[in-house]
Amino acid sequence: MKLSLEPTRFAAAVADAARALTTRPPVPVLAGLKLEAAAGQLTVAAFDYEASVQAVLPADITRAGSVLVPGRLLTDITRTVKGKNLVDLELVGPRLVLTSGSTRYTMHTLPLEEYPSLPKLGDAAGTTTGRDLAHAVAQVASAAGRDDTLPVLTGIHLTVADGKLTLAATDRYRFAVRSIDWTSTSNTTEGQAVIPAKALLDSAKMLADAEQVELALPTSQGVFGMAGPARSTTMRALEGQLPDYQKLWPTEFEATATVDSEELIAAVKRVALVAERGQPVQLNFGQDALSLSAGSSDDAEARDRIDAAFDTVTGVPLTIAFNPAFLLDGLSAIDADAIKFSIVGPTKPALITGATKDGSDLGDDALDYLLMPIRLSK
Structure with a gap:
């Protein structure tokens, strides 16, 4: 050679x-x-x-x-x-x-x-753009589990249906879902697979600049494949399926609020400095502002306040508490000018989505982040 x-x-x-x-x-x-x-x-x-x-x-x-x-x-x-x-x-x-x-x-x-023979890439089921795929995988990957004793929760669930590729991940405490456009290139118009989140994230980054990425759904050997113009990769799919997120999504809310994304992320980071391991950050939704707090009077304590635009004010004031790391993961992944909270109650999962500066929703394909709150002691 x-x-x-x-x-x-x-x-x-x-x-x-x-x-x-x-x-x-x-x-x-x-x-x-x-x-x-x-x-x-x-x-x-x-x-x-x-x-x-x-x-x-x-x-x-x-x-x-x-x-x-x-x-x-x-x-x-x-x-x-x-x-x-x-x-x-x-x-x-x-x-x-x-x-x-x-x-x-x-x-x-x-x-x-x-050296063993490399797995063969199966026939492509469809295509999407490298940029959209990389962005979507990065958004949902933050919600994937890291406990290897529950392998299926360490994966990202891919579902192909109705011209969309939907990605979902959960670690039982949060659930992230995102859809992107999908062009079918075979007779397979529907399909699904659970792919290890880390491997999928690395591969999607590698193919991010490709104008077109082909995806091959798992073969009988359980091999999932992705290919761009000069790069291709295979991954072994995980056995099992994630819970049906559609059954978990709330549809009626006690309160909704829209907050500037940068201000909210900065405020959460500030108050989270005093939140020791396992301690939550509390969000108190009032008539025209969002108050944040963490810590306790017996130790370090922090408070902050930012303006909030409310769509629905029934049940306000309302206080809900979250794991600060899980909350920041979701806020950062949403990647929007504003953050919209849709709250069922202080002990029910809250739906966190992105919004435009004027408070308009980003659409059905944008990231949905469902986060379980931490129950506060009386």
Whole structure:
């Protein structure tokens, strides 16, 4: 194998493929990156039995071939090899020689024959834009669970129906849901899967610049796939399903309020400084303002106040308390000029959504964040 390629694109391909490298590979060869040179391009691939990534870039190939090299070492090397000089790769016996200008690295190779075959990407069920997908995944991922003893709650539930791709995640304390446009490219107009949130988040970031991303729903082997123009990835789907969020969503509210997003996030951060672990931030909705407080008179205490525009004032004043980290996760994920609270009662889940500066809703496809409050002691 012998080839030349542009250093910046090579570094990007290696970094993207390295997303699938694990810190504790089940077998030594899975710590490697597979390089395959053929037909005017180099494919860089990684696989850890759960997820795989393939990154493709153009290359000037003198001699085609494949090699398996230590992934972390190659990643570190490509970060440092920059400039106008091309990167030359040549397999010399059991060593891979990387040269760029006056810089030369020699790396030992791993046994290529022991490397497993990468999962095949299934037929695409449909497409969406990389930007929309990355934004939606990032928004709902904050609500995904982190308890590995409940694997299905660590995933994001994808549902395809009626020309929409709906993403949902929950850790039992909050539930985030977001829909984006979806174009079907097969006879499959409906389908669903639960994909590990972290793997999906990393893959969506990698494909964020793609004008079109193809999604392949899980095959009989439970493999979910995503592909852009020069990057593709597979992930093993999780077994099970999330609860039906439509049955959890409240439809009647005691009070609703619209608050400036930046002011609210800043105020929550300020009062949360005194909220020790497990302590909530209290929100008191009055006639024309939102008061926030945290802590106790026996220890540190904080209070703040911001203006609020109310749509419905029945039941006001009303006090509701939230875990400050969960609240901030939702407020940050909504990414809107204003935040709208729709409150059923102080002990019932509150619906938090985005709004425009004039208080108008963002629409049915925008992020919905349902958050369970913390019951206050009398």
